[in-house]
Amino acid sequence: MAATLNGVLENNLAESIIKSRLLMVGAGGIGCELLKNLVLSGFSNIEVIDLDTIDVSNLNRQFLFRKEHVGKSKAQVAKESALKFKADANIVAHHESIFSPEFGLDFFKQFTLVLNALDNRAARNHVNRMCLAADIPLVESGTAGYLGQVTVIKKKLTECYECQPKPTQKTFPGCTIRNTPSEPVHCVVWAKHLFNQLFGEDDPDQDVSPDTEDPELAAEAGQAALSTEAKKDTIGGIERKSTRSWAMETGYDAEKLFNKLFRDDIKYLLSMENLWKKRRAPQPLDFQELPGKGEAMCTGVMRDQRVWSVQECADIFAQSLAALKQDLYSKGDGGTLVWDKDDHNGMDFVCSVANIRAHIFGITLKSKFDIKSIAGNIIPAIATTNAIIAGLIVMETLKILSGNISKCKQVYLNRIPNDRKRLLLPCALDPPNPKCYVCSEKHECTVMLNTQKVTVRVLQDKILKGHLNMIAPDVEIDDGKGTIILSSEEGETEENYDKVLSVFAVGQSSRLKCDDFLQNYSLTINIVHVEKLEEEKEFEVVGDISQFHPTETTTESPVEGHTNGASKSKATEEEDDLLIVEDQVTPDLVSTGRKRPAEDQQDALLIKRKKQESNTEDNEDVIEIS
């Protein structure tokens, strides 16, 4: 090792490297590169955490893994591969979730610094909070296609990962998905919901049947609505049963399922006349009479690249349904399947179903390759970008270790050198946002909701966990009595779950003290009671942080922010939840618009994105953490 340093590094830095203890969270695309860089830069005490196992699609860049490792723990194999080349390194691998209680504050405190090589926002939020609580520096990073970025987070010195709110994840109103899809993505969401309804875990938010509570119908009022109700009973009474149990009864019969989903349900939708006054009405399909009937099925190499005919879709629907049924039955009673974009049958199912539905609603059909992008929220990833970013991470790490954390930069990697001939854009780190509800002195925010409608369960799952990034929250009302409405201890407050907040006298101006023991984080929520929020929202987090609140991005909005590519985008390759498909085109670490140094303002030209197609054709312009 001495040979490599060879007087290039100052002596005390060389010593710090040897003594330091690093935690690397994530052993994927960046993680593999980073682990190699670290051991070859002289680091010898490294712990690696990754819950993931190795997939075939990792092998084009995650070079510590080979074909024979597919299915094994990333953390473990990464460690073994690295040790082959550096037997004296002390590497500890944890095949575990970073959220696991064993990685508490004491665990974090033993490290000199933490390096994130993650692929999802939830884990980044959590590590951010743990590092703030333990007061150790965090190097955060991400890549997507040709773009990447690295930044450094240190309590009280820099912005934390949550100082700037991330654009909210795009969700689609239930009635758009269930009644009036108008874009391919709506059909893909519906198809994934259908998969879960038929094979996965039950989720009442993922109903696929026509939605009779569509607000557009409510406007119709009176007679029409009544007649709609009346019609409901005439459609075979199917609605009263869960899709799953009905499908089970038919033995997952392809024709019966097809005709219910794509003929009867569509006819039922047609009966909601108000929906179709200004829209093109859907066309029901019958399994036996499909466009493209009699044509041969497409096989061979181009199968996934071209758009299937409706008949092909129906055939593939039937095939994949039968295969998935076998998979399900093999799990035994009560078993469920988890949808995975890299599972052949699951992907075929979603692709065929989405396209059949698209055809019915007159929406453009897509190839399986394209649908995989939408459904799997796939972000392109290549070895070169990860190599570049991992190199940058180590350089920032060295600055921290040599006591020059103030010289650390936030560095963006452009796709090509910008107009000023810079491939890299280093920017000064911003100071903490004094109003951040995570890293400021006073952790407070305001939540608008209807206390007579929002349940404790919604408070826990959607607000505290979903929006405010807590892992295991406890909630007590600041009412002088300390009424506990939610406890993270199992069994303590479960009877409260389905009660609405007003039952506990939570109303206008109530204050909720929320605490997450694991994250060593507490937050006071000021409740503002409102009857109704726009766009059917259940709640809205406002208050201090709201002035920074970015507007929700949509697919046609400027994706990249800037031609210099210092893009903003969130990386969620492995997050299969389609409702966050937007993450492909929204900021990852922090919105970078305001971070441009003055000299680079001229680069800040907005890029216009094409809708949808651009997502798959050239969506390299997004940030992933792989």
Add this chain to the structure above:
Amino acid sequence: MRRTKGPVLIVYKMAATLNKGTGLDKNNKYDRQLRLWGDHGQAALESSRVCLINASATGTEILKNLVLPGIGSFTIVDSCKVKGEDVGINFFLTVDSIGKSRAQVATELLSELNEDVAGDFLEEDVDDLLEKNPSFFSTFTTVIATQLPEKTLLHLGKVLWERNIPLIVCRCYGFIGYLRMVIKEHTIVESHPDNTHEDLRLDRPFKGLHEFCDSLDLNSMNKKDHSHTPWLVLLYKYLDIWKNMNGGKIPSTYKEKTALKELIKEGVRRNAEGVPDDEENFEEAIRSVNSSLHATAVPAEIQALFEDPCCLNLNTDSKNFWVMVRALKEFTENEGQGLLPLRGSIPDMTSDSERYIQLQTVYRDQAEIDATAVAGHVHALLHNIGREEPLNPDRTKKPGTLSDSEIRTFCRNAAFLTVLRCRSLEEEYTTETANLEELGQHILEEEEDANSDSDDTVLYILLRAADRFFTEYNRYPSYFDDTLDADIPKLKACLSKLLHDWGLTAGVKDDYVHEICRYGASELHTVAAFMGGVAAQEVIKVVTGQFVPINNTFIYNAQKQTSTTIIL
């Protein structure tokens, strides 16, 4: 595996064949990158043959990033044996390999990364090889040279330049990363530009667009059809009205465009009370006025290609690219009536799918007609230069000919064609032809602004000084720890001579000289890893023919995390 001479190609083909069929499904393995450069980009990558000179840390890091995405084959040329100091910084050399051939060990370990890539090596000194068997290099798609001394580099540069083989020079020296692209001519069809206008031709509507738009009558439409008429059609119609009112002119000034927008706004249907309906398609039409009414024309860059000698003087050996450029020129001058072939795609817009698809078809059909016309010119030109029968009945692709899909891709990208011509190393290293103006200016800026974060060109000058040091003393400054103090003045002298030769009066600060001396020509792994990513990305651009490579020098300052590109 050791070879010194011989039919390189045959070895590769065998290796490639042997590897077939044992691999994983390539679509799955390469899924994440296919989304960047497509199947045809991947196919180009898989047929590439890459040569790496020196299995340095920089070299193996580059190669790693090329083996993973699946180049066809690689060959490492290196005469060194593995030393202890190599192992500490090079992931592809292990402790137990010390004393073995560096080329062989690296080849074996790199080959493990991807069984679809054939690896090969040659344990031979590059200088000898250049002397005795320079045609060895002729079989490669691209050559990557790492950590080479100046003299060898210039020799290699000359040999490859003569043979039109792209050379990518990469070097890591302490905290400095250096990359130089040496490509005589690189033609790019798919340059993937960031910002592009749609090719809609509203100012020069073609027959199909005329017919389709004229067949629709807004006045007689029902409410639903009216509000679902694509904005493209709306804009066409209101533009028509505007033109009739303004002597056939299309709006060009801000004022005129505003007037057109008003005109469109008036077309929005009103309800019984006279309140305008919510018609999203009309809003889209108004929003599109500014971006969609630019004058359709052949871009200046493409005009320049039409006048390029390579286009004007076709011969039997002309590149397919230039044959197609010439065909494009002929199309533009004839069928195209001054315009490039239609791109044939339209953006998403509010519409019922029926009319959207019809409109799509209108554009696609015209693009097809244009592409067929261009193909006609291509085939005639190929015939003229003796490369193809004019009416090749099966339209199968023969060497030197062009497939229809290639011609279509070319037509779709006609407005974005790019030709990159780098300067040769000889030009850069010869004082008379060196880009001294650029260097002088950068030095001056550096001198004036001590805190300048923005200029790393001085690092290049220092590397050149270190090279001169090497030429004089046959070692790099402070290569051995104990010579640091003695080498600083020597390096300063080299630097002065260099600047004097260049006729530059500005000086370089001593700090820099001390710093570069301290580096002792050592390779740092993390800098090598970074440059490995950058250089491999450029190689991928070159072999896939997609995206525009850097022209021509890239410098990375690892301490400041800055970089610059400069033409030298």
